[in-house]
Amino acid sequence: MRYCQRCVCPENYAIPLTFDEQGVCSACRVHEEKESIDWKERENKLRTILDKYRSTNGKNYDCIIPVSGGKDSHYQTYLIKVIYGMNPLLVTFNHEMNTKRGLRNLTNLVKRFELDHLRFTPNPAAIKKLSIYTIRRMGDMFWHSHCGIYTYPVQIAVKYNIPLIIWGEQGFMDLGGMFSHFDMVEMTKKFRVEHGLRGYDWQDMLSEENDITPKDLFWAMYPTDQEIDRVDVRGIYLGNFIPWNHKIQTELMIKKYGFESxxxxxxxxxxxxxxxxxxxxxxxxxxxxxxxxxxxxxxxxxxxxxxxxxxxxxxxxxxxxxxxxxxxxxxxxxxxxxxxxxxxxxxxxxxxxxxxxxxxxxxxxxxxxxxxHLDDPGVEVSRLPLNPDSYYILQPNPPLPEPKEYQFM
Ligand SMILES: [Zn+2]
Structure with a gap:
């Protein structure tokens, strides 16, 4: 197989990569764009969008931020609430495979940023059936989580008449270079099914043999085109407007807001x-x-x-x-x-x-x-005298014990 000559991605990477004549992958090339983008101009574009959706009569939320409680959730919320002064509604789809630490981080997020939070927990028995089914069908035990994350916040946008949904980085752009920063991609129904959900929608999960029926999947049903049009739902990615750098951002969230790694x-x-x-x-x-x-x-x-x-x-x-x-x-x-x-x-x-x-x-x-493939020539960006096993900060240190089970609630 071929491997990128700059990073370590293989040619059979799950997000389809392309390689250029130097053997460098599309994700590395898209990353290089971060150097040439006028981020000040991008930020101004973001401010213009936010101003357009800011509630003028104070009777509704300004936007939705889908949050898991992870590092990006903290940083997105920090930007939108603290830096840009918006009043977001935080929305979580509970995938039910939580760590104790994850739940502490989610609680921390809501408390520290003093925001309203809506969290949806699907029936655990239905999730178990679905997880067993998807592992057999596509080798993915976590399809329900991707589906819930890409669907439930959009349902809430429609139900609460909140048009703007603010996502973090565009994972397929950052990890695979599937899109460029110049495409300014937004979250769409097509992206959700084709990439987020591996081409399977909720109807594909109905199974008599596995006793999976529509009532197990209400949270997985994307709103109709008419509903999306009525509210004029729009999903933007902050990674198109802010130069995303997870390590620096997370360390700021650890220091300033108590995020636990x-x-x-x-x-x-x-x-x-x-x-x-x-x-x-x-x-x-x-x-x-x-x-x-x-x-x-x-x-x-x-x-x-x-x-x-x-x-x-x-x-x-x-x-x-x-x-x-x-x-x-x-x-x-x-x-x-x-x-x-x-x-x-x-x-x-x-x-x-x-x-x-x-x-x-x-x-x-x-x-x-x-x-x-250690004999491949490789295109080095840098060679730093750092030990990667020690440059991420474990916080709190020492770690608190994790129970050996999922935390459903
Ligand atoms: Zn690469």
């Missing part, structure tokens, strides 16, 4: 995905079983683009973390009643044969990884 889980990055067990854990491990790479590849690639890590250090992080078995595997098995073999069987047909080979014992062997 998390202990390492299959990555050196202690700021990302603190709020749930599975994004760095089992759900990402399933990606590793399918494609041969995992979360440390994402995190190292981002840090390489920012010049915080050399490619060599990034490869060392991939080698150290991507294959690690997640601690939440047991939590999930206990919750669902599945056995480990079921999970491996579910992803068996999705194994990318470029990365994996079935050996005579019946086990799978990783045959292609960036660690097999």
């Amino acid at each position: 998390g202990p390492p889980h299959r990555s050196f990055n202690l700021y990302e995905n603190v709020e749930d067990h599975v994004s760095n854990g089992l759900n990402d491990y399933l990606r590793y079983l399918k494609f041969g790479y995992g979360r440390a590849t994402d995190h190292a690639s981002i840090d390489i683009r920012f010049g915080r890590m050399s490619r060599e250090q990034g490869i060392a992080m991939v080698e150290k973390y991507d294959h690690q078995e997640p601690y939440d595997l047991d939590i999930y098995l206990k919750w669902t009643g599945l056995v480990k073999k079921d999970l491996f069987e579910a992803v068996e047909k999705m194994r990318d044969r470029q990365a994996w080979k079935k050996i005579s014992s019946g086990d799978w062997k990783l045959i292609d990884s960036i660690t097999n």
Whole structure:
């Protein structure tokens, strides 16, 4: 397989990448745009948009911020409330695979920024059925979370007549370079289904055999075109207006607002995905079983683009973390009643044969990884004398104990 010559992304990356003649991927090239953009002008554009939606009669919220309680939720809320003086409604879809720390962060967010907050918890029994179904169907145990996050805030926009939804960074732009900063993409119904939900909508989840009916999925139903038109719903990404830099932003939120970072889980990055067990854990491990790479590849690639890590250090992080078995595997098995073999069987047909080979014992062997490509020339951005395992701050330190189960509420 080919690997980006600057970061550590493989050619079978889940967000489709392209490589240029130097072997540098589209995500790295889109990242370079951050250097040439006139951010002052972008910020002025943002202020103009916010002013347009600011409630003039004081009878409604100015906007919605979808929040999980993670680092970006804190930073989005900080910008919108503190810097730009808006009155947002915070909206959370409860994915139910919460860490204790994630819940503390969510509470912290609402209390510290003194805002109204609406949180929707779907029926846990329905979520369990859905998670088992989606793991078998697409090797994804967390589809319900993506669906809820991309749907529920839009339902609330329609119900409460709040046209403006403010999202954080555009993940497919930052992680995969699928869009440019010059496209000024906004959140749409098409993006939600094609990318956010892997092409599956709620109707595709109905299953007699698994007893999944429409009443399990009201929260997953995107408003109609007429409803969207009536309220004139619009979803903007702050990453198009503000030069997004998660490490600096998160450290500001730790210092100023008490955001808690998390202990390492299959990555050196202690700021990302603190709020749930599975994004760095089992759900990402399933990606590793399918494609041969995992979360440390994402995190190292981002840090390489920012010049915080050399490619060599990034490869060392991939080698150290991507294959690690997640601690939440047991939590999930206990919750669902599945056995480990079921999970491996579910992803068996999705194994990318470029990365994996079935050996005579019946086990799978990783045959292609960036660690097999150490002779590639590589295009270095920087080579810093930093240890990536220590430059993320664990706060509070030492970590508070995590219960070994999901926190549904
Ligand atoms: Zn790259």
